[in-house]
Amino acid sequence: MGRIFLSAGHGGFENGVRDPGTIAGGTTEAQEMIRIRDLVVSELRSRGFQVIVVPDDLSQTQTIDWINAHSQFGDIALEIQTGGSSNPSIRGVTAFYIAGNSQRKKDAESLLLSLLQQVPQLPNRGAKPDTETGLGSLIFTRWIAIPSLYMELGFLTNPTDRALIQSRRRDIAIGITNGLITWLNNGAISPIPTVPPGTPVYGSIGININGRRYGENGILVNGNAFIPIDLVDKLGLNLSQISNRVRRLRYNNIVYIRAIDLRNLGISVTWDNPNRSVVLRSNIRPYNSQMDQIMGNGLTTEVQLIMFIKTHDSDLINTVPQIAKLYREEASIEGVNHDIAFCQMCLETHFLQFGGILKPEQNNFGGLGSLGGASESASFPTAEIGIRAHIQHLKAYASHEPLVQDIVDPRFEFVTRGIAPYLQQLSGRWSDDPTYGDQILALVRRLYELSGLL
Template structure:
């Protein structure tokens, strides 16, 4: 019978200190998740399921190592978390799964719906591939050897979600337990093969079909390690990429290649994993550079992430193409930053759509007041000008409309990562933009 591993996020030692996770409302994420985890364990054990709890003092990497050294093929692993947002009205539950894995997506839907059946007052934020997370990938979804998911059971920063969790914690536990049982019965329906017999899949690299074949393991595509050389990847710089030996051939998980700027897609009709080299390293993150997407590709990406995105701003993609081209700014980067700042034009933060402020630009007086622009074009132009101020010493080609242009130290941020701690106090700000940028390239 398959077993269940469960991890309460945070509480372990990271960077030499105990990581409490989000702190809000007089409590911490670590405390709330440990309490919930203990109730889930009790519920599952009362149903005679074998459940293993990850020690609370382990780091994130220690958690992964602890599970991987104990797990068996028919086991599953779940990490429970709270989310956080600057806007206390943002709330709801989400389950993340490893991208391009339709089986895991179905497992995530099963888990989330089971929770919402017990807590219907909790908004449903849907299931999402880990590429939709702020960091572009989640190590818990990618580096765990067995089937794994990560659930965010609400926003600790939301008084409503926090109250639900603290007052109905047992209902949360029962809902998650129901989902885990349904999930593991899919993974282990009661029969265990004596030896694996993985399905064969096709491989396409940069538009050319390969004579080599890959395999599917737990719904994830794996490719022969010898193909890595054709993608100019040095695996010695990536010790965490998992290698699997099957019928005397070494395979690696295709999705792990994304950290090398490789797009990974899947064609279900032909059972083909599609790999494509992105812009050369050192260029993908240059702010002053040429973008590579078309208006139609930008619009399609935006609709995929928010089907109503173009209703109010139907020309947004064309505006970014035109305004970025005039100033020599990479429109792919500026568009990705807009997606981050506006939540794909949902404007779920403090800035409203009618402000035409797509990059959280402040007013000339500074402080917390956000700028307002007369039109979407002027708002996009101000965004592009502000990016150019950070990335270049060159003069603007158009009249200045960015209210903060003259306050920027010119040329201090030529790369996206340099925006962290400058454009935003968030030290992961650049990584979040790059994560969206890589997803954009994978969509074309």
């Protein structure tokens, strides 16, 4: 049985300050959602289900990365929030799903039904595709690797909805719990579902691998592309390593795997709508290298790095306006992949929001430690020197080559040279988080997707 990831909307740090969400009637969205979330957790655990609580101090993008780093095949994720409007008469509950996915729409409708059976006083605004939101899409439904839904439990700005949220917390929690259990059971993993040969159920789709049309077709199942299992070898994957990580289906005596599940294994998966084809890329680099190799050349331009920061906050790049230029220059001098260094900076500084143990005035963009015994992490006189120290520290871990510039990294000489040439090898070394390298790699993939390189 899979696990349930549960996130209470808002409460984390956005733009360097804690985001309470909607504020109305002497309370905040974060407070109310955390209270309901905790009741759902208690109810699920009392029924023997494994539920994982997303930390409340994470920003929106950090929440996505945290779930992707800790989830596995068979899990599901839900975020609960409230609506807010300048019109206090607007009310009701909505479940949002990724547009075009008929199965996720059914899951959203089922979740809504379970909630409204417990609290019928909440008006039903329906299950809606995320394209109907003001943003045009929701990263919680699109960027998370496992099936996910986003639920608005009424409008905090409406007095009636707010009263129900505060007075019927347990009923709301029971309704959500019932819906999550139904959703999880509907998505329970069976070994390999079988469809009788010749049954005309699934439509045929094309497959494009590394720019070339593959000779065999895939199938489209509930809006998801499935590809023949034989492609695993052509993509350079080890079948024994993916046996429990991807969804399989047997159709017309051929075993297919869900293409989107391969993203966690380093395969780019996109959809070519005009040609009705799934597009797979097993190596985005123009040379024989790996995406997680620290030494090497980055692929992105200065503008693409700036836009990556702006996708999280349009103004934060102005706090260090030369940061993209400096990372490209300093990394090039030492032969370090500037894409990896820049994404590590985004992870360590929360996309320049800081808010943790690092302070902007320290110019410490890599989370570098000072010499033993110091009460604070390292500080540098300028952004340029701080970035240079970060690049030097990466080179210390990834290479035996000498530095080109004078040492400014206070702990360079204490690193065992060349012990971590790949990102995953920084886990447990640069950070005690065992998923540290995977989190950086996830950001690199996102950078390349947003830059049109993946």
